[in-house]
Amino acid sequence: VVLTQSPLSLSVTLGQPASISCSSSQSLVSSDGNTYLDWLQQRPGQSPRRLIYKISNRDSGVPDRFSGSGSGTDFTLRINRVEAEDAGVYYCMQGTYWPPYTFGQGTKLEIK
Amino acid sequence: EAQLVESGGGLVQPGGSLRLSCAASGFIFSDYLMTWVRQAPGKGLEWVATIKQDGSEEYFLDSLRGRFTISRDNAKNSLYLQMNGLRAEDTAIYYCTMFDCWGQGTLVTVAS
Numbered sequence: 001v002v003l004t005q006s007p008l009s010l011s012v013t014l015g016q017p018a019s020i021s022c023s024s025s026q027s028l029v030s031s032d033g034n035t036y037l038d039w040l041q042q043r044p045g046q047s048p049r050r051l052i053y054k055i056s057n058r059d060s061g062v063p064d065r066f067s068g069s070g071s072g073t074d075f076t077l078r079i080n081r082v083e084a085e086d087a088g089v090y091y092c093m094q095g096t097y098w099p100p101y102t103f104g105q106g107t108k109l110e111i112k
Numbered sequence: 113e114a115q116l117v118e119s120g121g122g123l124v125q126p127g128g129s130l131r132l133s134c135a136a137s138g139f140i141f142s143d144y145l146m147t148w149v150r151q152a153p154g155k156g157l158e159w160v161a162t163i164k165q166d167g168s169e170e171y172f173l174d175s176l177r178g179r180f181t182i183s184r185d186n187a188k189n190s191l192y193l194q195m196n197g198l199r200a201e202d203t204a205i206y207y208c209t210m211f212d213c214w215g216q217g218t219l220v221t222v223a224s
Contacts, residue, residue: 038211040157047207047214047215047216047217048149048157048207048209048214049214050211050212050214053211053212059212089156091156091157093157093211095211098159098162098171099159099162099171099172099173100159100171100173100174101147101149101159101162102159103156103157103158103159104156105156106156106157
């Protein structure tokens with residue numbers, strides 16, 4: 001499964017919204033009815049951190065300004081008002097058809 | 113709180129071997145699939161290998177099969193990655209993860 005993210009880089013003014021898309025080469029709906037599409041954040045110099053799992057579920061401690069949506073092959077991560085700490089690279093990841101787990105190329109978010 | 117701490121990285125010559133370790137704490141280790149993910153310098157995330165909860169099954173990136181081995185010791189809450197026949201293209205930070213938690217990573221550099 002190939003995941004294609006767009007845009008690959010994004011520059012957003014502090015307090016403005018941001019949106020990242022992830023498109024899959026095939027539907028990510030699993031035979032159990034779940035869609036295993038996650039979003040990860042990697043701040044500069046840090047390890048990745050999962051923000052969203054199964055399309056739209058926020059992990060513990062993730063601010064509610066982050067939201068995920070989508071279905072089938074098209075998914076979106078939205079940040080409704082970016083903050084300085086949101087700078088970094090964002091990856092989508094699928095776990096429906098593993099092995100292998102696959103990742104998008106990453107989207108670099110710059111905060112202006 | 114779940115925590116993963118990798119160790120064992122370093123500089124190794126082409127053709128050499130390294131064994132990475134990951135110490136887990138703060139959760140029931142034996143309940144989780146465990147995975148290694150790597151990130152080459154300046155690049156995105158790449159799945160390496162996953163092992164089932166009881167160690168009965170292992171899954172590898174096709175290009176690594178035969179050179180890398182994944183194992184775990186549930187009594188010691190530890191995950192391992194044995195890497196043989198290392199190549200320059202294996203140079204990366206290697207992360208231990210179950211995706212909702214990531215370690216800080218350990219850097220493997222393959223160079224003469």
